Amino acid sequence: MIKLHNIRKSYRVGGLSVEAVRDVSLTVHKGEIFGIIGHSGAGKSTLLRCVNLLEKPTSGTVTVGDMELTGLSEGQLQRQRRRIGMIFQHFNLLSMSTVRDNIAFPLTLAKLSKAEINKRVDELLKLVQLEQHADKYPAQLSGGQKQRVGIARALANNPDVLLCDEATSALDPQTTNSILSLLLDINAKLGITILLITHEMNVIRSICDRVAVIDKGEIVEMGDVLHVFLKPEHPVTRDFVDQVADSGANGQLLRGRKGRLLRMTYIGDLTYEPILYNAVKPTGVEFAILQGTVSRMKETPYGQLIVELIGSDAEVERVIGALRAEGLEVEAV
Ligand SMILES: Nc1ncnc2c1ncn2[C@@H]1O[C@H](COP(=O)(O)OP(=O)(O)O)[C@@H](O)[C@H]1O
Numbered sequence: 001m002i003k004l005h006n007i008r009k010s011y012r013v014g015g016l017s018v019e020a021v022r023d024v025s026l027t028v029h030k031g032e033i034f035g036i037i038g039h040s041g042a043g044k045s046t047l048l049r050c051v052n053l054l055e056k057p058t059s060g061t062v063t064v065g066d067m068e069l070t071g072l073s074e075g076q077l078q079r080q081r082r083r084i085g086m087i088f089q090h091f092n093l094l095s096m097s098t099v100r101d102n103i104a105f106p107l108t109l110a111k112l113s114k115a116e117i118n119k120r121v122d123e124l125l126k127l128v129q130l131e132q133h134a135d136k137y138p139a140q141l142s143g144g145q146k147q148r149v150g151i152a153r154a155l156a157n158n159p160d161v162l163l164c165d166e167a168t169s170a171l172d173p174q175t176t177n178s179i180l181s182l183l184l185d186i187n188a189k190l191g192i193t194i195l196l197i198t199h200e201m202n203v204i205r206s207i208c209d210r211v212a213v214i215d216k217g218e219i220v221e222m223g224d225v226l227h228v229f230l231k232p233e234h235p236v237t238r239d240f241v242d243q244v245a246d247s248g249a250n251g252q253l254l255r256g257r258k259g260r261l262l263r264m265t266y267i268g269d270l271t272y273e274p275i276l277y278n279a280v281k282p283t284g285v286e287f288a289i290l291q292g293t294v295s296r297m298k299e300t301p302y303g304q305l306i307v308e309l310i311g312s313d314a315e316v317e318r319v320i321g322a323l324r325a326e327g328l329e330v331e332a333v
């Protein structure tokens with residue numbers, strides 16, 4: 001649905017060239033929720049703004065649907081941009097207009113009739129659950145409500161793609177979750193492809209299918225959220241994973257243990273099965289659980305345990321074999 005090919009963007013700042021995005025290529029599939037995570041200044045906003053050409057890439061091509069946007073005239077681009085909605089960290093609402101008029105704004109630009117606009121705005125108010133607030137001004141709304149207005153406005157022209165620039169970064173955790181649920185809902189109900197950028201791993205874990213990690217303008221890691229989460233490779237990715245999972249083995253705790261230390265990873269329904277107990281039972285092996293997390297990524301439950309197995313080598317190997325036979329990933333710590 002979205003194809004970025006060799007995107008570079010540099011800015012001239014006081015005679016110097018700053019490379020904000022360095023040769024980024026990625027593909028977002030239709031119907032997917034794709035997240036790009038990176039620290040402040042990594043180039044996330046610049047990259048996202050290249051997708052709808054609010055920033056013109058210095059080089060590279062942007063394709064949305066089957067249309068190469070980088071090859072279009074300004075007039076053609078204006079029309080294609082209606083297929084791409086965007087929401088922002090600070091909402092960017094018109095403060096002198098009501099909720100209804102904010103949502104109607106892109107429809108007015110698209111020159112719909114008054115009756116059509118009213119009908120569409122009513123649908124959108126319902127979708128984002130703001131029917132009661134149609135005549136309020138942005139200053140009378142909470143942060144979460146403001147972002148709902150932003151979402152309704154972004155969806156007004158029935159776009160195929162929604163771009164989200166740190167859409168929950170100005171919100172408290174509870175409001176963040178309600179906005180993330182709304183995005184999931186929109187993705188599922190309307191089939192809209194979502195490309196979001198964030199510096200919060202929680203956002204990636206809650207709603208994304210795939211993730212790319214960006215550092216200093218470059219993609220350093222990319223893959224299914226589940227895979228990147230459980231096996232982060234780049235140091236920047238590991239930092240982000242540590243934000244949400246207590247997965248870093250606590251050195252203090254693990255030092256001086258005499259048994260075999262293993263990290264076991266469960267995914268899906270296995271998470272709730274007594275697999276460790278069943279594997280150990282027929283052997284004389286004893287175990288201690290030193291660290292553990294059980295959580296969920298989007299709809300998939302997963303668990304990660306660090307355990308110590310105490311017993312003869314042969315018996316410990318037998319337990320490891322039984323765990324692997326059940327589909328667990330087992331590795332030495
Ligand atoms: N309009 C601009 N002019 C000059 N430099 C910019 C401009 N926009 C962004 N930059 C620089 O590009 C880099 C990436 O910025 P940005 O894309 O905003 O990062 P992020 O969204 O990840 O925080 C930063 O070094 C920033 O200072």
Ligand SMILES: [Mg+2]
Pocket residue numbers: 044045046166
């Ligand atoms: Mg930014």
